[in-house]
Amino acid sequence: MKNRYLKFSTLIMLVCFGLTTILPAAALAGPKHGPIFKHVPPGGQKVRHRGDDYFFHRGLFYRHGPKGYFWVRPPLGIIAYSLPVAAVTVLIGGLTYYVYDNVYYRRVPAGYQVVQVPTQTTTIVHTPPAVPMNPADSGTQVVVMSKILNVRSGPGINHAVLTQTYMGNVLIIQGSASDWYYVRLPDNTYGWVMKAFVTMPHNGAQG
Template identity: 80%
Template sequence: MIRHGRDDYFFHSGRCYRRGPEGYFWVRPPMGIVAYSLPAAAVAVLIGGLTYYVYDNVYYRRVPAGYQVVEVPTRTTTVVHTGPVPPAPSDVSGTQVVVTAKMLNVRSGPGINHNVLTQIYMGNILIVQGSAPDWYYVRLPDNTYGWVMKEFVTMPGSGAQG
């Protein structure tokens, strides 16, 4: 259950419901409500340089607590990827990590089977947004997002001291 204003909403399988006199009924999620997660069928899109997630014609933006329902953007849409939706924030969200590999692939999902979106270089600082086993979902220096392998980044100041 999610409280929004004075009303209670329920999310199940990517749909928003309200309780009525004869049970639950489907409703369009209200603007501003935050869902903790999105269904696997949600699609990430890049609009005007910002990443949105779309499911059932509802647009969401990542926020620290999950995914917030927002107005439909008015700019042209370009599909970035249709792979897994990034995870909800984890205990390391907001943490900075530094790339230790000479060149590191940034992927569309947490696994080497996912497409390479771009490459970044040793010394680049990334901001962790979430994680999966052996992978971090990060914000890149150009404010785009992607997945990197944990073994090729380190937290600043985590090296051995003399």
């Protein structure tokens, strides 16, 4: 009986010790999505959205709680002044989106607006937007000469990269502007490529 009592007492002590070591660690772990700040991060801007106050800093939104300022997922319709650093550009249904942590943004005059997740999950055929047309070029095939060629959202290296195409791929010219072609890719998506990295295919005719 005495040994059984000692074993039970030892078990209780071990459980109590475990709780005293685990609970403080859990309490200090903070919220799932990041730390809590005592003050708004330096450079943060206040954003009013549908009656609620948010604070925007480097592409992320914060709310104020009892313990300080904590990160939140941005609500639909709110406008960010800039995108999160790790945001990626995707083309879905002919529209350009910017995505970070499964939050979708569209470019608007004031910045980047949070929008509904598109119902289409893959890039599809779409009608190309109006671009400068050269009747002599439209419909012409060109072949990619570089190993990897960036396909951009506009005619310039300052425009976002939508996707990439590869050596030997055949592209169909839709329009042109200066040193750029607006082309249709093999998967029926569209974008701008530099003329310097494509060439007209050889038809093999001789004599």
